[in-house]
Amino acid sequence: MNPVSAVLVLLGAVVALLASIGLLTFRTPYARFHAAGKASPIAFLFVALGAALEVGWVGAAELAIVATALLLTLPASTHLLFRATHRTTSSSHMSRDDLEVAEAELAERERADGGGTEG
Amino acid sequence: MIADVAIGIFLLAGLLAGIRLVRGPDLVDRVISLDAALVALMGAIGIRVADTGDTLYIGILVVIAIVAFTATVVLSRFIETTGRR
Numbered sequence: 007m008n009p010v011s012a013v014l015v016l017l018g019a020v021v022a023l024l025a026s027i028g029l030l031t032f033r034t035p036y037a038r039f040h041a042a043g044k045a046s047p048i049a050f051l052f053v054a055l056g057a058a059l060e061v062g063w064v065g066a067a068e069l070a071i072v073a074t075a076l077l078l079t080l081p082a083s084t085h086l087l088f089r090a091t092h093r094t095t096s097s098s099h100m101s102r103d104d105l106e107v108a109e110a111e112l113a114e115r116e117r118a119d120g121g122g123t124e125g
Numbered sequence: 126m127i128a129d130v131a132i133g134i135f136l137l138a139g140l141l142a143g144i145r146l147v148r149g150p151d152l153v154d155r156v157i158s159l160d161a162a163l164v165a166l167m168g169a170i171g172i173r174v175a176d177t178g179d180t181l182y183i184g185i186l187v188v189i190a191i192v193a194f195t196a197t198v199v200l201s202r203f204i205e206t207t208g209r210r
Binding site: 007011012015016018019020022023025026027029030035038039042043046047049050053054056057059060061062064065068069071072075076079080082083084086087089090091093094095 | 127128130131132134135137138139141142144145151153154156157158160161164165167168171172174175176178179180183184186187190191193194197198201202204205208209210
């Protein structure tokens with residue numbers, strides 16, 4: 007392994023370790039999702055960059071596909087988990103709840119339109 | 126040498142996520158820790174690719190990424206629709 011990709015790979019490993027430590031030690035579910043859902047794709051991005059320097063053009067293109075897929079899908083799935091947490095647990099500890107306001111506005115608008123599609 | 130150390134760090138990250146998987150008070154904590162463990166597995170396979178220069182493993186990375194996303198979406202829909210914790 008050349009020095010640059012070794013450094014990138016080690017950096018990715020350290021970021022993944024920090025993400026897992028945050029996942030283990032933070033107190034609320036939202037803080038845990040922040041730790042795991044944001045640091046994990048960055049960790050894999052570092053590793054993929056380090057590996058792309060080693061495997062030539064075709065391998066680098068394949069790794070770019072994997073990294074793009076992860077960067078597109080992981081924030082989306084984390085967002086769905088955030089929403090599931092918000093809907094199943096009580097959010098009385100929050101000082102303001104923007105999602106509830108937005109969903110009430112959406113329901114109001116759909117009722118004014120005479121019923122829309124469920125989403 | 127460096128690859129072994131980095132794979133060890135990823136293994137440690139996966140194990141910490143596994144502790145949260147066992148302890149996690151709610152179902153959502155278990156889902157996100159499974160996600161983190163799968164990303165740690167992807168990182169370890171990526172280090173293997175960087176170490177050996179073998180592009181055969183990249184297909185496995187694609188499959189793991191897609192399966193992790195699908196599983197998380199299905200489980201979060203399940204949590205939302207049933208209200209189960």
